[in-house]
Amino acid sequence: MRLLIPGGAGYIGSHMVRYAQERGHDCVVLDDFSTGHEWAVKDCEILRVNLLDHDRLSQLLKGRHFDGVIHFAAKSLVGESVKKPDLYYRNNVAGTLNLVHMMRSNDVNNLVFSSTAAIFGNPVTDRIAEDHPKNPINPYGQSKLMVEHMLRDICSANDFNATCLRYFNAAGAHESGEIGEVHDPETHLIPNVLKAALSNKSSLKIFGDDYPTPDGTCIRDYVHVTDLAQAHLLGFERMQKNKGFSAFNLGNGDGFSVLEVIKGCECIANNEIQFQVDARRNGDSAVLVADNELGLRELNWNPEYRDINDIIKSAWYWHNSEKC
Ligand code: UDP
Numbered sequence: 050m051r052l053l054i055p056g057g058a059g060y061i062g063s064h065m066v067r068y069a070q071e072r073g074h075d076c077v078v079l080d081d082f083s084t085g086h087e088w089a090v091k092d093c094e095i096l097r098v099n100l101l102d103h104d105r106l107s108q109l110l111k112g113r114h115f116d117g118v119i120h121f122a123a124k125s126l127v128g129e130s131v132k133k134p135d136l137y138y139r140n141n142v143a144g145t146l147n148l149v150h151m152m153r154s155n156d157v158n159n160l161v162f163s164s165t166a167a168i169f170g171n172p173v174t175d176r177i178a179e180d181h182p183k184n185p186i187n188p189y190g191q192s193k194l195m196v197e198h199m200l201r202d203i204c205s206a207n208d209f210n211a212t213c214l215r216y217f218n219a220a221g222a223h224e225s226g227e228i229g230e231v232h233d234p235e236t237h238l239i240p241n242v243l244k245a246a247l248s249n250k251s252s253l254k255i256f257g258d259d260y261p262t263p264d265g266t267c268i269r270d271y272v273h274v275t276d277l278a279q280a281h282l283l284g285f286e287r288m289q290k291n292k293g294f295s296a297f298n299l300g301n302g303d304g305f306s307v308l309e310v311i312k313g314c315e316c317i318a319n320n321e322i323q324f325q326v327d328a329r330r331n332g333d334s335a336v337l338v339a340d341n342e343l344g345l346r347e348l349n350w351n352p353e354y355r356d357i358n359d360i361i362k363s364a365w366y367w368h369n370s371e372k373c
Pocket of ligand 1: 127218236237238253254255256268269307330333
């Protein structure tokens, strides 16, 4: 297949490209490199453009055929979205609308969309299934939910197929050690904890220890980035038979607190990790854990990294690699 991958130079996108290439698919990466990295993509054509640049986008894609699009290009930080909501609505909502417009005018009708567990807001059940109420508590989650609604309507009105994949917490790195998570600034828990393990002077902060959880810290469901890539390709294949709109929750179905993650990292790094407790971060839910039954069944998804320690080990391997 020939796939267009907007955001293919970013963390999850670059693992998607690698995964698809390893299975013989031809990928074209579209990225503005605002947060992506050129070193993270190899052996494919790169289109350097921002999705908001309608004219250039149209010029670059005109007349080109793709079997489908797997779309990762978005702003994705909860804290930043609370401070700069306009940036999130513009990039994530208007950018995706431009992309869909361009797809439809080029007769490309299959889209897999990066959504997020942040669309659910504060959970009202222990594990979050696809039909859980959707009440995002930050502009990031809100922007992704808006896109889901937009795609559902576009699928109903047209010959267009969209699969939304709502990630819980993406983590880990490609087994080669050639690509992995690098954000500047890094805001995600596992890379921050592992960086603290590697440095003499830790500046690790825990955002809140007074949540209504057993140890007071937030609980998240960590899912390996290569397992996410697998689900995207499966979602794409499923769409060939199941037309229209679908959505799946992608997590491992187990929750780990911030303190449990730190303990796991200490074991793997064989080092004590110092941290300070800071105030809660705006927009954080106390607990986010997936009910992944539907995705496992409908997508035939078979995650390889089901144990949090294997996910941390793969991130640790990346953090110790030359490329990181
Ligand atoms: N977190 C933390 N210290 C950090 C980074 C994250 O305590 O340096 C917490 C954060 O408040 C949340 C959890 O770790 O409860 C996971 O945060 P992350 O940013 O990795 O992912 P998110 O859940 O926001 O998508």
